[in-house]
Amino acid sequence: MNIPDSSLTRIVIIGAGFGGLKLARYLNKKDNQVVLIDKNNYHTFQPLLYQVATAGLEPDSIAHAIRTLFKNEKNFHFRIADVETIDTAKNTIHTNIGDLSFDKLIVATGSTTNFYGNEEIERNAMSMKTIPEALDLRSLILQNLEKALLTDDLKERKELMNFVIVGGGPTGVELAGALGELKNHVLHNDYPDLDIRIMNVHLVQSGDRLLPGFSDKASAKAEKYLRDMDVHLWLNTRVLNYDGQFVDTNVKDLYANTLIWAAGVKGDLIYGFPKDAIVDNRLKVNQFNQVEGFEHIFAIGDVACMVSEEYPHGHPMVAQPAIQQGLRLAKNLNNLSRSKPMKEFKYSDKGAMATIGRNKAVADLGKYSFSGWFAWMIWIFVHLVSLVGFRNKMVALVNWVTQYFSYNKSVRLIIRPYHGKAKEQPVMKDVEPEN
Amino acid sequence: MNIPDSSLTRIVIIGAGFGGLKLARYLNKKDNQVVLIDKNNYHTFQPLLYQVATAGLEPDSIAHAIRTLFKNEKNFHFRIADVETIDTAKNTIHTNIGDLSFDKLIVATGSTTNFYGNEEIERNAMSMKTIPEALDLRSLILQNLEKALLTDDLKERKELMNFVIVGGGPTGVELAGALGELKNHVLHNDYPDLDIRIMNVHLVQSGDRLLPGFSDKASAKAEKYLRDMDVHLWLNTRVLNYDGQFVDTNVKDLYANTLIWAAGVKGDLIYGFPKDAIVDNRLKVNQFNQVEGFEHIFAIGDVACMVSEEYPHGHPMVAQPAIQQGLRLAKNLNNLSRSKPMKEFKYSDKGAMATIGRNKAVADLGKYSFSGWFAWMIWIFVHLVSLVGFRNKMVALVNWVTQYFSYNKSVRLIIRPYHGKAKEQPVMKDVEPEN
Incomplete structure (x- = not known):
């Protein structure tokens, strides 16, 4: 995969979603060589995909080029690749652009649609x-x-x-x-x-x-x-x-x-993990996000299933657990590289929101439940703040303000006509765990 | 094509580029039934395509949904269609979604790349x-x-x-x-x-x-x-x-x-016109934009070749002649429907501009030639004003301001990887005039 050799610990992260991105940004790149792999060259802000589908936002405002977020960082390498399998015995992943060995691996592949x-x-x-x-x-x-x-x-x-x-x-x-x-x-x-x-x-x-x-x-x-x-x-x-x-x-x-x-969604698994490590199409992890049976392979976000008393089936498959696990794991790995102990992950539930239309939203925040205009304003604010990149925030704001006054969703453009699913998207198969 | 019958004069416009769009907007829709046909459901602001290609602007900000521009207008119909041939004897066009007869036809199909x-x-x-x-x-x-x-x-x-x-x-x-x-x-x-x-x-x-x-x-x-x-x-x-x-x-x-x-570009002709009507892959028109040999068939913009002393090979194939011909023809057709005479088209050359980079542009306006920051500001101003739709202007402004300060072109996104030309675009053949 043409990653330079280095005497540092090589940490490979698969997936630049909410979790993988957070992790990659906070990992110490003095003690570690960090390699981030994604299928695309951009991060997708998935919670706003429905606005792209309904002509409310242009696709480019919910995507952010990954390289831009790491510009000029040393010991950081990004590659566009499809990871096909993992060889856990040889600490190597196989991708469409070649193999890559790792010292530590983080699976942050997220989820796919569950049919x-x-x-x-x-x-x-x-x-x-x-x-x-x-x-x-x-x-x-x-x-x-x-x-x-x-x-x-x-x-x-x-x-x-x-x-x-x-x-x-x-x-x-x-x-x-x-x-x-x-x-x-x-x-x-x-x-x-x-x-x-x-x-x-x-x-x-x-x-x-x-x-x-x-x-x-x-x-x-x-x-x-x-x-x-x-x-x-x-x-x-x-x-x-x-x-x-x-x-x-x-x-x-x-x-x-x-x-x-x-x-529904299901974990987007990689072939090659032992049966014991998989539960419900997700990777079983402990409180340090270590995959069952491995010390140096981790999983975070949707693809990770961390069981606790409060979450007997793992955390909900949404952005917040991924972000928080990414941050916690970054700190833990940084600790490890300085021989300090890791801390257990603790999920802080920040609540949930959904917007139904102009001035129509619902938000559960802690003990409080809001609806209507106020919930909608919270929704707008939270999403503006969370969107990656200043340009994206501004473009989304322009769209939302214009729509507020004009009741218009202006990107009603058939730029590439849709000719049926079969041609473009190969139907994904469930991943069978290997022994 | 499922256009309602009407006792009004049916004016069919092929192409919603700069010329066709101007014409369609200014045509009197009390005396005329206006049908606008385009291959896409959006108007493309072609002068900014190079910024889309170089990650400076998102595609959606240089496109504008055509229907939105005519909302609630009576006696106006828009259809997405490929016009294949014209039968000048029967005053009918043949398209991929059926035939359509016309009382008056305006060819505003623009141009394609000339290899x-x-x-x-x-x-x-x-x-x-x-x-x-x-x-x-x-x-x-x-x-x-x-x-x-x-x-x-x-x-x-x-x-x-x-x-x-x-x-x-x-x-x-x-x-x-x-x-x-x-x-x-x-x-x-x-x-x-x-x-x-x-x-x-x-x-x-x-x-x-x-x-x-x-x-x-x-x-x-x-x-x-x-x-x-x-x-x-x-x-x-x-x-x-x-x-x-x-x-x-x-x-x-x-x-x-x-x-x-x-x-180079060449007129994007439709099959079915007699040889005499075609010159240099464009339709020969008189000063009223009437195609040679026809009283009720017109052509405007890039596809029209109007020869005059000043322009012995027709007008330059850029936006301004198309816009001005569209407006003149709208007035002429409105005159005709009230039995008033048409006026000859007169081109007013508004100058030319090109931008090379930040603070680097050239502009020839009348006798004056500007360059540098001032020309660049004129360029930005003219393009902001010309972009169709408030949202598009604002989104372009956000992009240009962000880029001015950050030196960044942020839409570096491979949203649909390019897999080669052959798969998507059939190679276009030159149109052979028919007899």
């Missing part, structure tokens, strides 16, 4: 875990409306204008809200010769309430906001299959050209 | 006339640098880091300047383990000076700016062939992985 083994849904549904996926969805939504204009077949037109979202977590709720806003405030202006009232947004949730991780109050409020926006809610409803047109559920049959799968 | 018949160059060179092309170029430039990091073969590394631009007009000059800035101010920070000094930008121009349409003073200044930025200038040099690696010229042999062809 729970249903290959037909996987083939036909849209997902939204990467920027190209979000852009494909943006194109598809707009292409569907353009096609709806051209047909005289009412059934076909309805199917083109039916959008089914599966999963009532923050992603599903935020996406449903944004699509509802597009329908109510934007599209009827854009398509005066199309009866936008026949456009329907359906949100399907298997449980009996939306936002299961949130307070009851927040769930109820989110539900009210969505109903007010004419989003159809299907609680206690499971999607059993989807062939690209017919949505088979246990409650109601729907027909839609577009189904967006936001019903 | 002057050299198919090998066409297969191997990058061009920059559309947003996807500019994005491909952005990806390729960054991918080349990433690849250069991985190879130990110095010759291969040099070829990956050699960028040859063919054409010394505004596009070539601005692109060369932007690449020079990337090299001098940005990339050495990004790639500390790569010797960025071996990166070379070559600008090849067949004539004896850059910016042939500009004043001598502006040409000389642009030349000086580029030399100061270590861009290699090859004047009086013609590129004879390019196989993807070897650049065959009449003066100097170059080896480069990337050659960008900015050496």
Whole structure:
């Protein structure tokens, strides 16, 4: 992989998401040679992907070039690569651009969409875990409306204008809200010769309430906001299959050209770990983020499952645990290199937020639950602060301010038309643990 | 094409570039049914494509959704379509989404890259006339640098880091300047383990000076700016062939992985026009923009060739003639529908500008020629004012201000890796006039 040899300890980090990035920034690069590997040359701010998909933000404002964040740092190397397997006996990883040995390895590969083994849904549904996926969805939504204009077949037109979202977590709720806003405030202006009232947004949730991780109050409020926006809610409803047109559920049959799968994620594992190290498609780690059976291999974020009394199934697969584990591990590894002891990771739950529309958000912060304008302002503030890079913050601010006053989502651009999933994205297989 | 029947005169406009868009906006939609057709759902601000290609602006800020510009207008219809042929006898156009008859037709299809018949160059060179092309170029430039990091073969590394631009007009000059800035101010920070000094930008121009349409003073200044930025200038040099690696010229042999062809454009014609109506791959029009031999078919902008004493080969193929012809034709058609006479088009030359880098621009305005900081401020002002849409202006401003202070071009993102030209873009054939 053409990384210079060095007498320092080589620490290899796979993945430049929230966790990997934090870790790479805080690792001591005097005592260690740090190699960061990612599939892309940019960090993706995943919580805002739904705004890219619904024409609220341009993709470039939620991406940040990784190299820029480490400019001129010594003993730091970044490479774009797909990591294929790990050889734990030889302390080596195999990638599409060659092999790399390590002294310490951190797996921070995050998660991918979980279709729970249903290959037909996987083939036909849209997902939204990467920027190209979000852009494909943006194109598809707009292409569907353009096609709806051209047909005289009412059934076909309805199917083109039916959008089914599966999963009532923050992603599903935020996406449903944004699509509802597009329908109510934007599209009827854009398509005066199309009866936008026949456009329907359906949100399907298997449980009996939306936002299961949130307070009851927040769930109820989110539900009210969505109903007010004419989003159809299907609680206690499971999607059993989807062939690209017919949505088979246990409650109601729907027909839609577009189904967006936001019903779950799973750890994005690397081949080569022993069976014992894997639980629920995540890597079993102790309180120091060491992978079961290894002292020098760590995992953080979505792909790590750290069981505690409070979190018997590991931490929620969201940004905060990844960020906090990245920071803790950086400190621990820095300690190790100076022969100081590591400290146990302790998760500090900072609360949860979801935005449904303009002035419509819910936020659970500690004991308090907010909604409406105030929660929305908190949401805007937190996301502006968290976006990586000054330019990105400013561009997002321009977009949000413009949209606030104009009710407009202006990046309704079909820059690369979407021609179907099969061509671009190979269907991912579950990773089978090796022995 | 599913356009509602109407008793009004149906005016069909093909192309939503500078000319078609101006025309569509100013046409009277009380007396006329206006149908606007474009291949994309957005208008492209072509003069800034080079900034997209060099990571200075995000693509979405130079694109504007066409529907938004006509929201709620009656008797206006927009369709995304590829117009394949025209049947002038039946007053009908054939498109990929069906046929459409017209009472009046305006061809505003603009221009495409002109490879002057050299198919090998066409297969191997990058061009920059559309947003996807500019994005491909952005990806390729960054991918080349990433690849250069991985190879130990110095010759291969040099070829990956050699960028040859063919054409010394505004596009070539601005692109060369932007690449020079990337090299001098940005990339050495990004790639500390790569010797960025071996990166070379070559600008090849067949004539004896850059910016042939500009004043001598502006040409000389642009030349000086580029030399100061270590861009290699090859004047009086013609590129004879390019196989993807070897650049065959009449003066100097170059080896480069990337050659960008900015050496010329040609009218983007539609099949079906008689031979007599075509000159130099453009449609011959009179002073009312009527295509030779037709009273009710018009052409404006790059695709129209209006010969006058001052412009014996037609107007320059840039934005201003298109905008002015679009406006004049709108007024003429509005006059016609009220039985008033049309007026002859008169071109008002507003001057020419090109920016080479931060504080480095040239501007010929009337008798005056400016350069340096002042010309650069004029350039920024004119482009901000001309960008379509408030959001786009603000986002461009944020980018330019950030870059001014940080010397940074922050959208260095490989969002969709470039895998070669053949897969995405079918090679365009010259249009043979039919009889």
